[in-house]
Amino acid sequence: MGVDRSSRVDELFHAALELPPDRRSDFLLQTCDDDDVRAEVRSLLAADAAAEAFLSSPLRSEEIIEADLPPDAMIGRRIGRYTLRRLIGSGGMGVVYEALQEQPRRSVALKLMRVGFAGTKRASRLAREAELLARLQHPGIAQIYDAGVHDEAGVAIPFLVMEHVAEACDILTYAGRCGLDRRGRLELLARVCDAVEHGHQRGVIHRDLKPGNVLVDATGQPKVIDFGVARLTDLESGATTYRTETGELVGTLRY
Structure with missing residues (x-):
C-alpha cells in the first residue's frame, strides 16, 4: 500500500470517527469506491471501538487477576x-492460547489481556496492535482475524485473534534443528527482512524484533509476531502515532 493510499485510509478513518457509528457505513460507501480501502477503514474503526469499550472499564489490581x-x-x-484449547505462552500483560474457531472451523491463536490491565493505558496497546496488523498482509507476518472484548465478571477484557502458526518454533531453534549453514541462515533472515520491510513501507515499525518474536512453521516460512509495542511513523499518521513516554522502556533490552 503506497503513501497516497495510506493517507486516504487515515483521512477516511478520522472523518468516520466524527460521525455516529450508524452513519459510518453509508459514509464510506458514498465517499470511497475502493473495496480494499473501505475494508481497512472498517478494521480500524472496529479496533477503535474495542479500545473505547475496554478503556472505560474499571481498573483492577494484578493480584486480583491471578486469583480470577x-x-x-x-x-x-x-x-x-x-x-480455548491449550496455553501457548504468557507474558506480563497477556496470555496466548490456541483456540478453535467455529466458523470457519480452524485453529487460531487468541491473545487475551490480563484482567488487571483492562481499563488502563497499557490496554490500549492491544487495540493499537489490531489497528497496525490490519494494515499488513504478508506471508511473513502472522495475520489478524478478529478483535473484540470478553466480559469476565463485569470487566471488559480485550482480545485479539490471529493466525495460528502450527508446529512452529522460534527462528534460532529452527535454524539449529535444521542444521542450517551460514547461507541457509542468511536466506531465512532475508525472508524475515522482507516481512519487516513490508511493515516499514506501510509506516509500521515493530520495535521489538527478537528471536522469540519470529516463528518458523513446519514448511520453513518465518512469521513475525507480537506488534504490541509497534508504532506508526509520522509520515503515515502523525495524529495517531504511539509515542514512548520519557523513562519508559519499550521492547526487549537485550535486543
Missing part, C-alpha cells in the same frame, strides 16, 4: 466464538 484468571483455568472456556 489463572491461565490454565481458562482452557475449555469460550471467548466469543472461540473455545
Whole structure:
C-alpha cells in the first residue's frame, strides 16, 4: 500500500470517527469506491471501538487477576466464538492460547489481556496492535482475524485473534534443528527482512524484533509476531502515532 493510499485510509478513518457509528457505513460507501480501502477503514474503526469499550472499564489490581484468571483455568472456556484449547505462552500483560474457531472451523491463536490491565493505558496497546496488523498482509507476518472484548465478571477484557502458526518454533531453534549453514541462515533472515520491510513501507515499525518474536512453521516460512509495542511513523499518521513516554522502556533490552 503506497503513501497516497495510506493517507486516504487515515483521512477516511478520522472523518468516520466524527460521525455516529450508524452513519459510518453509508459514509464510506458514498465517499470511497475502493473495496480494499473501505475494508481497512472498517478494521480500524472496529479496533477503535474495542479500545473505547475496554478503556472505560474499571481498573483492577494484578493480584486480583491471578486469583480470577489463572491461565490454565481458562482452557475449555469460550471467548466469543472461540473455545480455548491449550496455553501457548504468557507474558506480563497477556496470555496466548490456541483456540478453535467455529466458523470457519480452524485453529487460531487468541491473545487475551490480563484482567488487571483492562481499563488502563497499557490496554490500549492491544487495540493499537489490531489497528497496525490490519494494515499488513504478508506471508511473513502472522495475520489478524478478529478483535473484540470478553466480559469476565463485569470487566471488559480485550482480545485479539490471529493466525495460528502450527508446529512452529522460534527462528534460532529452527535454524539449529535444521542444521542450517551460514547461507541457509542468511536466506531465512532475508525472508524475515522482507516481512519487516513490508511493515516499514506501510509506516509500521515493530520495535521489538527478537528471536522469540519470529516463528518458523513446519514448511520453513518465518512469521513475525507480537506488534504490541509497534508504532506508526509520522509520515503515515502523525495524529495517531504511539509515542514512548520519557523513562519508559519499550521492547526487549537485550535486543
